[in-house]
Amino acid sequence: MRHLLDTESLGRDNAIAILDTAQEMSAVGEREVKKLPALRGRTVVNLFFEDSTRTRISFEAAAKRLSADVINFSAKGSSVSKGESLKDTAQTLEAMSADAVVIRHWASGAPARLATSGWIDAAVINAGDGTHAHPTQALLDAFTMRTHWARLTGTPSVGGDLAGMRVLIVGDVLHSRVARSNVWLLRTLGARVTLVAPPTLLPVGVEHWPCEVSYDLDATLEAGVDAVMMLRVQAERMKASFFPSAREYARRWGFDDARLARLDALALKDTIVMHPGPMNRGLEISSGAADSPRSTVLDQVRNGVSVRMAALYLLLSGDMRAAPTPALPAFAQPAAKDHP
Amino acid sequence: MGPRRRWRPRRCDSFGTATNLLIPSSEAGKGDARKLASTPAPSGQSPSSAATPNSSRTVLSAADIDRALTRIAYEILEANKGSANLLLLGIPRRGFPLAQRLAAKLAATDPSIDPAAITGQLDVTMFRDDLAHQPTRAPQRTELPATGIDGKVVVLVDDVLYSGRTIRAALDALVDLGRPQAVRLAVLVDRGHRELPIRADHVGKNLPTSSSEKVRVRLAEIDGPGTADEVVIEAGA
Numbered sequence: 001m002r003h004l005l006d007t008e009s010l011g012r013d014n015a016i017a018i019l020d021t022a023q024e025m026s027a028v029g030e031r032e033v034k035k036l037p038a039l040r041g042r043t044v045v046n047l048f049f050e051d052s053t054r055t056r057i058s059f060e061a062a063a064k065r066l067s068a069d070v071i072n073f074s075a076k077g078s079s080v081s082k083g084e085s086l087k088d089t090a091q092t093l094e095a096m097s098a099d100a101v102v103i104r105h106w107a108s109g110a111p112a113r114l115a116t117s118g119w120i121d122a123a124v125i126n127a128g129d130g131t132h133a134h135p136t137q138a139l140l141d142a143f144t145m146r147t148h149w150a151r152l153t154g155t156p157s158v159g160g161d162l163a164g165m166r167v168l169i170v171g172d173v174l175h176s177r178v179a180r181s182n183v184w185l186l187r188t189l190g191a192r193v194t195l196v197a198p199p200t201l202l203p204v205g206v207e208h209w210p211c212e213v214s215y216d217l218d219a220t221l222e223a224g225v226d227a228v229m230m231l232r233v234q235a236e237r238m239k240a241s242f243f244p245s246a247r248e249y250a251r252r253w254g255f256d257d258a259r260l261a262r263l264d265a266l267a268l269k270d271t272i273v274m275h276p277g278p279m280n281r282g283l284e285i286s287s288g289a290a291d292s293p294r295s296t297v298l299d300q301v302r303n304g305v306s307v308r309m310a311a312l313y314l315l316l317s318g319d320m321r322a323a324p325t326p327a328l329p330a331f332a333q334p335a336a337k338d339h340p
Numbered sequence: 341m342g343p344r345r346r347w348r349p350r351r352c353d354s355f356g357t358a359t360n361l362l363i364p365s366s367e368a369g370k371g372d373a374r375k376l377a378s379t380p381a382p383s384g385q386s387p388s389s390a391a392t393p394n395s396s397r398t399v400l401s402a403a404d405i406d407r408a409l410t411r412i413a414y415e416i417l418e419a420n421k422g423s424a425n426l427l428l429l430g431i432p433r434r435g436f437p438l439a440q441r442l443a444a445k446l447a448a449t450d451p452s453i454d455p456a457a458i459t460g461q462l463d464v465t466m467f468r469d470d471l472a473h474q475p476t477r478a479p480q481r482t483e484l485p486a487t488g489i490d491g492k493v494v495v496l497v498d499d500v501l502y503s504g505r506t507i508r509a510a511l512d513a514l515v516d517l518g519r520p521q522a523v524r525l526a527v528l529v530d531r532g533h534r535e536l537p538i539r540a541d542h543v544g545k546n547l548p549t550s551s552s553e554k555v556r557v558r559l560a561e562i563d564g565p566g567t568a569d570e571v572v573i574e575a576g577a
Contacts, residue, residue, distance in 0.1 A: 017478060024463070024479040033516040036466040066466075313479075317471045 003115040003124040004311050006133035007185035012161070015188055019143050020158050021310035022303070028065055029305065039068035039316055042099040047089070048127070049075040049105045054277055054301055055127050055137070059102045062308035068316075071098070086110060087119050094120040100316055101125070108132035108177075123315040131177050131237070137276055138181035140307040142189055144300050145227050148272055152226070163190035168220055169211075170196040171231030171253060171284050174203050175238070178276045179231055183211050196220050198253060200242040217253055221262060229274040230255050230285045250283050257288040272296050396556075400545060400571035405528065408544030409438070412526050413445035415542045420493055423450045425521065427489060429462040431498045431510055432480035436461045437561035438528060439497040460484045462496070462517075464509035482513070489518040495542075499557040501527040504538035529571055531555050545571070552576030 007015070028034055044063040048056055056072070063070045073093075075081065080089060086105075093101060100123040103111045108130030115124040128134040142162065149165050150157035167186055173179045173195050186193050193211035195202065206213055214220045221228075233249065243249045250256065255273060263271050273285070273294045281287045290297060400408065420426055423446060430439030436459075443455035463480040471477070496510050507525060514520060526542035531549040549555060554574040558567050 021478055024481055027482060031517065035516070037512070038466040038471055313466075314476055317476050 002315055003111075003126075004135050004315060005112050005115060005124065005126045007135045007138050007181045007188070008133075010135065010185065010188065012188050015139070015142070015185060016159065016161060018139055018307065018310050018314060019146060021314060022139070022143055022306040023158055025065075025309040025313070026303065026306035028309070029302070035065055035067055037067050038313055039063070039066040039099075042068045042316055043071065043097065044068045044100045044102060044312065044316075045071045045073060045093050045096075045098040045122075046127075047073050047093070047101055047103040047105075049080065049103070049110070050128070052104055052128070054304065055104065055134075058301070058304040059125075059127060059136075059308050059312075061305050062312055063100075065305070066309055066312055068099075068312065071096070086114065087117070090114055090119045094122065098122045100312060102127050104128045106130055125311060125315065128177055131175050131180070133181045134177040135181050135185075136304070136308050136311055137178050138185040139311070140300055140304040141178075141182055141229065141274060141276070142185050143303045143307050144274065144296050145186075145191070145272075146189075147299075147303075148227070148270075148296070152270055161189040162186060165191040166224060166226045167191050167193050168196055168217075168225050168228045169193060169231065170217060170228060170255065172201050172233045172242075173197045173206070173231065174201045174242070175234040176231045182229065183209050187211070194220055194225075196253065198243050198249070217255075217259070218262070221259065221268075222266065224266075224268065225271055227272050227274060228255060229276075230279075232276065232278065233280055233284050246283055254282075254284050254286065255289045256286040260286070260289045260292060260294070263294070274300060276300065396572050396574040398570050398572050399547060400529070402569040405544070405569045405571065408528065409441050410445055412542045412544060413442050413449065416442070416495055416524070416526065417446065417449065419524065419541065423453050425492050426453075427458050427460065427485060427487070427492045427494045427520075429460045429484075429489075429494055429496055429510075429514075431496060431506060432461055432463055433562050434499040434557055434559050435497045437559050438499060439495075440561075442495075442497060442526065457485055457487070462510055462513055464506060464513050467509035467512040469505060469509065482517075484517065489514065489520045491519070491521050493522045493524065494520040495524045495526050497526050499528050499559075500555050501525070501530045501538075501540050501543075502533055502555075504534045504536035507538050508536050528557060529555055547571075547573070549573060550576070 028036055046056055046059055060070050060072065090101070098120070101114065101120065102125045103114060104127040105111065109132060110129050111124050111126035114120065126133055126135055128137070145162055145165060145167065146157050146160060149162055150160050169179050169182060179195065183193055183195070187210040194214055195206065195211055196214045196217050199215055202213065271294065273289055273292065273296070275285055275290065275297050277297060277300070279285055279290055279297070281290060289295065416426070417423060426446070428439040428443050430436030439459050440455070443453070443459040447453040447455040461481060461483040463482040465477050465479040494514065496507065498506060501507070511523065514523060524541040525538070527540045528544040529547050530540055530543045531547045533549070533551050547555065553576050556572045556574060558570050558572070560567050560569060
């Protein structure tokens with residue numbers, strides 16, 4: 001059985017296979033009949049223990065475009081609020097013969113638990129767990145960057161990677177599973193990643209990550225950059241005060257109109273500004289930057305459907321009964337690393 | 341019904357380049373596992389000296405393939421009573437270069453034809469009936485001419501016709517892309533053993549085979565510039 005739990009264990013070949021498949025899937029969204037029969041008769045369960053807009057809708061659209069049946073489950077209004085455990089919920093799904101479970105959970109490692117405990121037989125796709133990983137978000141970010149990078153370098157995007165691309169990931173790295181998944185995936189694809197954050201919003205042990213760390217956004221912009229990824233300030237996870245005031249954060253680490261103009265002044269005309277959403281306009285990103293031609297926020301959402309179609313297709317279309325296929329051997333991950 | 345919105349082909353940046361395939365299977369995204377149309381031969385190595393454990397014989401040489409395609413091109417024009425409304429859709433991987441060659445031959449006889457404008461590629465991976473029972477296949481690009489396929493005479497082009505399942509998948513794929521006026525089928529080799537009621541309109545060569553044999557088609561566009569075009573039958577294991 002194969003799963004997509006994190007990007008740390010995702011090999012380069014598999015990552016590029018997913019991106020290439022996503023590239024072909026993206027053509028489906030432009031057709032008259034936006035549907036492929038590949039997963040006809042398969043059941044995909046969206047198991048959401050945490051609020052989500054675009055990830056859930058994106059997974060639902062992806063599964064439906066592949067003709068799978070979709071069951072949406074959100075913890076609110078379900079028996080989870082009566083105290084049902086993850087195991088019982090999972091086994092209920094198993095009894096309904098789900099072929100794939102897309103899970104978002106507030107606890108880091110819940111998808112890995114689901115995948116490795118033997119409770120269920122279905123493929124597990126991590127749609128974000130705690131502060132651990134969000135692999136499909138990282139893949140869609142990489143997909144967006146690869147399209148941009150291929151246009152810049154004049155190479156075909158299919159089969160390509162991000163070798164040499166300079167990427168900044170700015171903001172609340174401490175609470176961000178998006179940043180964690182991106183750091184590993186971008187490393188695998190050959191990009192040079194720099195994290196920029198206030199010291200209080202960097203996790204313990206960040207010096208061991210395969211990336212550089214900086215506290216000064218303006219200095220890293222001066223050094224030249226091809227993509228700036230702004231992270232959401234996750235106020236709902238902040239149990240302590242990590243910066244003095246929202247205004248100070250916005251001035252020092254927010255991508256505001258002045259920094260947008262600075263990119264033009266630095267002759268970085270091809271630098272894109274990314275955000276995984278939902279955006280706190282005026283805090284980590286200004287409206288001017290979010291709506292500028294550099295912004296890829298809506299491209300990211302569009303690419304999200306293609307990437308999730310690719311992940312569902314590659315995980316579900318192989319041999320139903322036999323062991324892992326040679327195409328995607330390394331998805332299973334025994335245990336998830338839990339960050340504080 | 342309102343006016344139909346046309347599917348717009350995407351700009352293509354990797355049209356038919358074999359080097360971009362990531363799934364190492366020689367037939368990724370394509371036909372039956374049993375069909376085994378080809379594996380790339382080391383370039384420069386002549387096919388007769390290829391050290392294969394099984395006996396293999398060449399049934400079509402490069403010149404034979406060229407003559408067969410020329411004849412098919414004339415047959416297509418004759419059956420269509422001219423070149424009006426004609427589209428050639430190749431099925432990846434080797435059907436597409438064959439479609440391009442046919443289009444070039446059509447253009448040679450009828451100068452009003454723009455070969456690039458009537459040639460396309462139709463990926464059938466997602467429409468196959470054996471997706472759940474085969475190793476995962478990477479989908480290939482579908483690329484239609486700008487005119488779309490509505491009201492056109494679509495000629496599907498493939499290298500080897502065997503069980504007919506690839507063509508069934510192609511017919512399903514076409515339905516999702518539009519409504520052609522007619523669909524025809526041109527293949528380089530018909531090796532028999534049909535499992536579905538499907539028949540080719542234009543055949544380069546009928547090749548009686550045993551189902552244990554393998555028919556390999558080598559084309560320079562797919563298998564590398566050094567490869568000579570040929571069709572080979574290899575004895576099965």
